[in-house]
Each structure stands twice: as structure tokens, then as C-alpha cells.
Amino acid sequence: MEKKDFLYQGKAKCIYKTDDPDVFLVEYRDDATAYNGAKKGTITGKGSLNNQISTYFFELLQNKGIPTHYVEYTGLNEMLVKSLDIIAVEVVVRNIAAGSLARRLGMEEGTVLPGPVVEYYYKSDELGDPLINDDHIKIAGLASKDEMQYIKETALKINDILIQDLNAKNLDLVDYKLEFGRHKSEILLGDEISPDTCRFWDKDTREKLDKDRFRRDMGSVEDAYIEVRRRLTGK
Ligand code: UDP
Numbered sequence: 001m002e003k004k005d006f007l008y009q010g011k012a013k014c015i016y017k018t019d020d021p022d023v024f025l026v027e028y029r030d031d032a033t034a035y036n037g038a039k040k041g042t043i044t045g046k047g048s049l050n051n052q053i054s055t056y057f058f059e060l061l062q063n064k065g066i067p068t069h070y071v072e073y074t075g076l077n078e079m080l081v082k083s084l085d086i087i088a089v090e091v092v093v094r095n096i097a098a099g100s101l102a103r104r105l106g107m108e109e110g111t112v113l114p115g116p117v118v119e120y121y122y123k124s125d126e127l128g129d130p131l132i133n134d135d136h137i138k139i140a141g142l143a144s145k146d147e148m149q150y151i152k153e154t155a156l157k158i159n160d161i162l163i164q165d166l167n168a169k170n171l172d173l174v175d176y177k178l179e180f181g182r183h184k185s186e187i188l189l190g191d192e193i194s195p196d197t198c199r200f201w202d203k204d205t206r207e208k209l210d211k212d213r214f215r216r217d218m219g220s221v222e223d224a225y226i227e228v229r230r231r232l233t234g235k
Contacts, residue, residue, distance in 0.1 A: 001025070001080055011037065012050070012196060018080065022183075028054075028077050032196070034215040036128050043214060048076040049225040050194035055079060056232045057162070057193035064161050066154060068189040069181065084181025084190045087143050090121040090129060091151060093159050094175040098199055099212075101175070104131075110206065116159050118152055123179070150187055151180050158189070166200070169231040171209070174199035195225050 003025050004017040011033045016025040028047035033040050051073070058070030071080040094101055097111040101119075120137060121129045137143055143151070155178055166173050176198035179191035191197070195210040202209060209224040229235060 001074070003078075012046075013192070022083055023071060023080050024083050025074070026051075026079050026081055026192075028079075028192070032211070032214050032221075034211065036125065039215070041214060043221050043225070045222050046196070046225060049222075049229055050192060050196055051077050051079055052235075053194045053225070053229055053232060054192040056229075058189075060165055061158060061161060061189065064157075066158055066161070066189060067186055069183065081190070082183045082188060084183050084188060086123075086179060086181040086190060087147070087151070087187075088123040089132070089137055089142050089148075089151070089180075090123050091155050091178040091180065092119040092121065092175060093117070093155050093178065094119070095159070095163065096172060096174040096199075096201075098174050100131075116156060118155055121177075147187060154180075154187075154189070162193075167203075170203045171228070171231060172201040172203050172206075174201055195228050200228055 001018045001020060001023060004019060006014065007017055007024065008015040012029055012031055014027040014029065016027065018025050028051040030042045030044060030046045032043045032046065055073045058068045062068055062070060069081040069084055071082060073079050094117040095113055097107040097113060098109050101107065102109045120132050122132045123129060134148060137148060138145065158178065163173050178189060180187050181190045198210060199212060200209045201207065208218065209228050213219065213221045213224050
């Protein structure tokens with residue numbers, strides 16, 4: 001598959017067209033941002049680590065019957081994906097209180113939640129990704145009721161699959177963000193699943209193995225991503 005015109009640059013990935021109009025090429029970069037782009041930096045090796053970690057998760061989910069945009073791993077920093085019309089709703093699933101949930105509800109970070117919490121954020125840099133609900137999604141025309149029902153059910157299925165897999169790797173899945181998009185008549189899981197978009201904690205020590213190390217200037221960011229890849233893939 002030939003890499004063709006550049007299509008779009010996000011905060012950590014570039015998207016290119018290919019010779020198949022239904023397939024895009026995603027290039028994962030080392031750039032890191034936090035706090036809606038206010039903090040910027042580079043994490044050496046992050047692009048290829050996130051590509052390999054996302055490949056691991058997309059293959060796991062596809063094998064369990066979750067439709068995703070993932071097509072093929074094509075190189076250290078590159079994967080092929082199905083083209084998506086992205087739904088502008090960021091779906092956050094939480095199992096343990098951290099980040100904005102801990103702040104919003106005044107909960108201590110690390111409190112295990114009685115069951116998974118699903119939240120929606122409007123994917124809009126200008127508005128700073130505000131928290132929204134089903135009614136907001138409806139009035140803004142972001143997705144239909146049926147689409148949101150499918151998305152919530154699928155997010156909870158994904159949660160069960162990921163928790164079970166990560167448990168065996170001695171990792172807690174604290175929270176994470178998913179994006180979905182439309183491809184022909186289907187809704188597919190898109191974007192990436194990586195330490196940039198998930199919080200992973202070591203089950204025993206609760207050591208943070210994710211982008212919080214960058215957000216909070218904790219150091220050893222690259223080592224944490226390498227450790228996640230090692231636990232997932234053995235490499
Ligand atoms: N998240 C993300 N992109 C965003 C916002 C959040 O990938 O634009 C992920 C984040 O890494 C965490 C989860 O979603 O795993 C919940 O993030 P939270 O709302 O706690 O925001 P934070 O306090 O990290 O800004």
C-alpha cells in the first residue's frame with residue numbers, strides 16, 4: 001500500500017492517504033502535549049512504542065469481536081487503518097478515580113469505583129473538550145441515540161476485555177479515552193490505545209506507567225512506555 005498525500009496532523013499522529021480511498025496510514029510521532037496543548041514536549045521513542053502498544057490492543061479487541069479501524073502494522077511508527085468520519089465525542093471509561101474525576105468529585109486519587117463510569121467530552125480544541133451528556137450530544141447533532149447506545153455498550157465490552165487482559169500483566173486500567181467513527185454503515189473504534197490515552201498503574205506498587213509521568217514531570221517517561229510494551233508483548 002503506497003503512502004500518498006498528507007491529510008491531517010493531530011497532536012501526536014499524522015494521517016496520510018493511501019492508494020485505497022478506504023484506507024489511511026497513521027504515523028505515530030514522538031510529540032507529546034498535555035493540558036489541551038498548553039504543555040508541549042517530546043518523548044523519545046514514543047511514536048513507535050504507542051504504535052506497537054496500540055497494535056497489541058487493536059488485535060486483542062478484534063480477536064474478541066470488537067470492530068476497530070485497525071488494518072495492519074506496517075512499520076515501527078506506522079499502521080494502516082480504515083478511513084473514519086470521526087464522531088466528535090471522546091468516550092472516557094473509568095475504573096479507579098484519577099485526574100479530572102478525582103478533582104470534580106473531590107475523591108482521593110486511587111479510590112476504586114464500585115463499577116465502571118462512562119463519560120463523554122465534546123472533542124473541540126476551541127472549547128477545551130467540555131464534559132457533555134447524552135442530551136448535549138443530541139442537540140449538537142454529534143451522534144444519534146442508536147449510535148450512542150452502541151458506543152456505550154461497546155465501550156463497556158472493551159472495558160471488560162482490557163481489564164481481564166491487563167490483570168494478567170499485573171496492570172490496573174485506571175481510566176482511558178476512546179474515539180469512534182463511521183466507516184460505510186459501521187461504527188468502528190478508532191484513534192489509539194496507548195499510555196498517551198490510558199492510565200496504567202502497576203497493581204502492586206501503583207507506580208504510574210503512562211502519560212501522567214509527562215503531565216506531572218515525574219521523569220522516566222520513556223521507561224514507563226517501554227515497561228508497558230514489555231508486559232503486553234514480552235518484547
Ligand atoms: N484522555 C485523553 N485525551 C484527552 C483527555 C483525556 O487521552 O484529551 C485520557 C487520559 O489519558 C486519561 C483519561 O482520558 O486516561 C481521563 O482523563 P481525565 O479526564 O482525568 O483528564 P486529565 O486530568 O488527565 O486531564
